[in-house]
Amino acid sequence: MVDTGTKAFDVIICGAGPAGSTCALALADSGLRVAVLEKSSFPRDKTCGDAVAAYVPKVLATIDSALVRSLEDFTEKVNVNTCRLVAPNQKAFDLHFSQTGFISRRMDWDNFLFEKAVAKSNTTFFLNHTISDVTITSDGVTVMAGNTEFKGKMVIGCDGAHSVLNRKVTGTRPDPAHHCGAVRAYYSNVSGIPDNTFEIHLVKDLLPGYFWIFPVKNNLANVGLGVLSSVVSKRRMDLRASLQRVVEEIPYVSDRFKNAERIGKIEGFGLPLGSRKVPMSGDRFMLCGDAASLIDPLSGEGIGQAIVSGRYAGWHAKKCFEENNFSASHMKQYDAQVYQKFWSRHRKNHIIQRLMNSEWLLNGVFNAALKSSMIRNVVSKSFT
Numbered sequence: 001m002v003d004t005g006t007k008a009f010d011v012i013i014c015g016a017g018p019a020g021s022t023c024a025l026a027l028a029d030s031g032l033r034v035a036v037l038e039k040s041s042f043p044r045d046k047t048c049g050d051a052v053a054a055y056v057p058k059v060l061a062t063i064d065s066a067l068v069r070s071l072e073d074f075t076e077k078v079n080v081n082t083c084r085l086v087a088p089n090q091k092a093f094d095l096h097f098s099q100t101g102f103i104s105r106r107m108d109w110d111n112f113l114f115e116k117a118v119a120k121s122n123t124t125f126f127l128n129h130t131i132s133d134v135t136i137t138s139d140g141v142t143v144m145a146g147n148t149e150f151k152g153k154m155v156i157g158c159d160g161a162h163s164v165l166n167r168k169v170t171g172t173r174p175d176p177a178h179h180c181g182a183v184r185a186y187y188s189n190v191s192g193i194p195d196n197t198f199e200i201h202l203v204k205d206l207l208p209g210y211f212w213i214f215p216v217k218n219n220l221a222n223v224g225l226g227v228l229s230s231v232v233s234k235r236r237m238d239l240r241a242s243l244q245r246v247v248e249e250i251p252y253v254s255d256r257f258k259n260a261e262r263i264g265k266i267e268g269f270g271l272p273l274g275s276r277k278v279p280m281s282g283d284r285f286m287l288c289g290d291a292a293s294l295i296d297p298l299s300g301e302g303i304g305q306a307i308v309s310g311r312y313a314g315w316h317a318k319k320c321f322e323e324n325n326f327s328a329s330h331m332k333q334y335d336a337q338v339y340q341k342f343w344s345r346h347r348k349n350h351i352i353q354r355l356m357n358s359e360w361l362l363n364g365v366f367n368a369a370l371k372s373s374m375i376r377n378v379v380s381k382s383f384t
């Protein structure tokens with residue numbers, strides 16, 4: 001059936017990825033009428049390394065403790081508490097963490113969050129609804145998806161790296177110095193993957209980016225690489241070819257892929273990095289996750305940032321309705337909360353990212369880290 005006409009809600013959330021589903025969950029007890037517009041249907045995939053930071057369950061617990069119990073029962077994940085870092089000179093050390101993160105295919109993980117959000121009675125999900133336009137006036141917001149017009153008091157952009165809302169209402173454009181290109185593929189039978197361990201290989205030609213091997217369920221591995229977009233352009237890199245080259249030609253890696261089989265295609269996508277501050281809100285709107293350029297400039301993690309910012313946006317939206325204030329100046333409280341949480345880490349990791357251009361410096365750090373637990377701890381805090 002073709003869905004046409006006008007629909008009225010209080011809050012319209014664009015996108016049902018980690019940011020959008022978490023935002024809906026944070027609004028579940030608000031009594032507000034929430035619409036989530038999503039271009040796909042679930043379960044759906046998203047090109048990613050699939051690594052979920054160890055702090056995420058704690059964030060979900062602040063919304064609803066039942067979410068953490070459900071997460072414990074969620075079996076589509078591999079727990080990880082160790083990161084194996086490999087230097088350009090192939091020296092390696094393991095960083096052990098007190099908290100456990102996990103690797104879960106986005107097909108499963110995003111579906112987990114989506115199912116929790118869809119169960120909330122105040123929220124209506126409109127799947128297969130691609131947003132084409134957003135208009136914000138002094139009275140409210142209008143979001144167009146197909147032939148349907150969604151009206152609300154405010155709109156929250158959780159629609160990812162190519163956010164329609166961001167494009168429409170902020171002047172932010174991708175900047176290759178603050179953007180990363182990345183590709184990944186799934187492989188079966190990669191040998192030598194240690195238990196509960198994800199691997200980061202600082203391969204010389206990819207610096208300041210890296211190659212990764214992350215274990216997923218059923219003897220699969222998520223294998224990929226990410227490189228700063230300015231470097232990709234300068235070196236005219238073809239990232240899919242680079243991935244194949246690392247897997248097939250770098251001896252200490254290719255040995256482990258002798259019996260491996262690639263499952264599906266090599267997929268690519270962009271990462272808007274949080275190494276610069278961008279406008280995240282204004283009159284009647286907030287942006288979350290990738291739409292707000294919140295990805296860690298060193299590790300490439302953005303799922304945790306999407307979940308944290310989605311939660312803050314949901315909580316701040318409640319406040320907007322309580323105080324009947326949807327002004328840009330009131331929304332600034334949201335930006336302040338998000339940057340309070342992430343900016344110092346992102347700024348520090350941006351500095352480290354720039355230092356990682358130097359192969360000899362990295363090799364030196366690794367040589368020192370092999371001798372000093374203090375240096376290993378410093379490195380560990382940057383990557384997790």
Ligand SMILES: Cc1cc2nc3c(=O)[nH]c(=O)nc-3n(C[C@H](O)[C@H](O)[C@H](O)COP(=O)(O)OP(=O)(O)OC[C@H]3O[C@@H](n4cnc5c(N)ncnc54)[C@H](O)[C@@H]3O)c2cc1C
Binds near residue numbers: 047304
């Ligand atoms: C190759 C790669 C590897 C990565 N590895 C990791 C990792 O290991 N760990 C990590 O933490 N992060 C990783 N990231 C980053 C991570 O994928 C993102 O930061 C995260 O997905 C952001 O979540 P989000 O909810 O903001 O956006 P998304 O996950 O992109 O969700 C946006 C949602 O909006 C929907 N949407 C988009 N446009 C429209 C539209 N016009 N109309 C309606 N709906 C729309 C999409 O279908 C999607 O469901 C990686 C990224 C890449 C590209």
